[in-house]
Amino acid sequence: MSVLRAGNTTLEDGKVRICVPIAYETEKEILEESVRIGKSSVADIAEWRIDWYQDVFQPRKRNALSRKIRENLQGKPLLVTFRSxxxxxxxxxxxxxxQTLLDEVIESNMADLIDVELSQGMACVQELIKHAHQMGIGVIVSQHDFKKTPEASxxxxxxxxxAGYGADVCKIAVMPQSLADVAALLLATGTMKENHPETLLITMSMGRTGCVSRLCGGLFGSVMSFGSMGKASAPGQVSAKELSDVLWAIERAVN
Known part of the structure; x- marks a missing residue:
C-alpha cells in the first residue's frame, strides 16, 4: 500500500484526508484561518494558497508568516501552493x-508538501521534485482544467x-459539462489505481455537477478531498464539516 508521511498524518490508499485551504490576502486573515484549522477536529491538512497572499514575493515576510502558520496548525501538515x-x-x-519561488519555499523548509503544476514544463517539474525530495518534502504534481473534462484515456x-516525473501524488481537477464527464473522471481514477496501485492520486470534478466526486472519490482511489472552513478555493467545494460527515458515512458503509 502506498503511504506518504506529512507532518503528523499520512496520505494513503483507502483513507481520504480532508484538506482545508487558506486563501486570503492579509496576514491577519491567514493566521485566523490557520488557528481555526489547527483547532478543527475534521481538518487533516492545511493548504496555504500563497498566490492569494499580498506579500508572496517578499521572502522574509513569507517565511516569518509560514512559521506562525505552522505553530497554529499544531502539527497538522502544511501544503504550500502557488496556483497560476x-x-x-x-x-x-x-x-x-x-520555479524560483518554489525553490525558495523548499529551501526555507516552510512546507510539508508542495504543489507543482505540470504545465510549468518537464524541466521545471523534475528539478523542483528533486529539490523537494532532497529536503524531505513531498510533492503533489497537479493539472487543472477549468473549461472541460478530457477523455478518461x-x-x-x-x-x-x-508519476513518471517522480510525483509523490498525482492530482487532476477538471470541469464537467455533463454527468458523463464526472463519470469519466471517476473511471480514469479507478483505472489508474488498478493499473498503478503504487501511485497516490487526488482527483476531482469541479462545480455543482462534479461535487459528488469530492464525496465519493475515495472509493475510486483519491486520497484527499478539499473542504472549506472560510473561503473556498475552487468551485464546488463543500464545507469541511459536511465533507467529514459524508466521508464518515461512506467509510462506515463500505467497512
Missing amino acids: RREGGERDITPEAY NLITTMEQM
Missing part, C-alpha cells in the same frame, strides 16, 4: 519566476506522466 492564473489562481507568473496518460 491560467490554472485558476490569483496571479500570472512566468515559469522562471514560478487522456486523464490516465496525464497521471502516468506525472
Whole structure:
C-alpha cells in the first residue's frame, strides 16, 4: 500500500484526508484561518494558497508568516501552493519566476508538501521534485482544467506522466459539462489505481455537477478531498464539516 508521511498524518490508499485551504490576502486573515484549522477536529491538512497572499514575493515576510502558520496548525501538515492564473489562481507568473519561488519555499523548509503544476514544463517539474525530495518534502504534481473534462484515456496518460516525473501524488481537477464527464473522471481514477496501485492520486470534478466526486472519490482511489472552513478555493467545494460527515458515512458503509 502506498503511504506518504506529512507532518503528523499520512496520505494513503483507502483513507481520504480532508484538506482545508487558506486563501486570503492579509496576514491577519491567514493566521485566523490557520488557528481555526489547527483547532478543527475534521481538518487533516492545511493548504496555504500563497498566490492569494499580498506579500508572496517578499521572502522574509513569507517565511516569518509560514512559521506562525505552522505553530497554529499544531502539527497538522502544511501544503504550500502557488496556483497560476491560467490554472485558476490569483496571479500570472512566468515559469522562471514560478520555479524560483518554489525553490525558495523548499529551501526555507516552510512546507510539508508542495504543489507543482505540470504545465510549468518537464524541466521545471523534475528539478523542483528533486529539490523537494532532497529536503524531505513531498510533492503533489497537479493539472487543472477549468473549461472541460478530457477523455478518461487522456486523464490516465496525464497521471502516468506525472508519476513518471517522480510525483509523490498525482492530482487532476477538471470541469464537467455533463454527468458523463464526472463519470469519466471517476473511471480514469479507478483505472489508474488498478493499473498503478503504487501511485497516490487526488482527483476531482469541479462545480455543482462534479461535487459528488469530492464525496465519493475515495472509493475510486483519491486520497484527499478539499473542504472549506472560510473561503473556498475552487468551485464546488463543500464545507469541511459536511465533507467529514459524508466521508464518515461512506467509510462506515463500505467497512
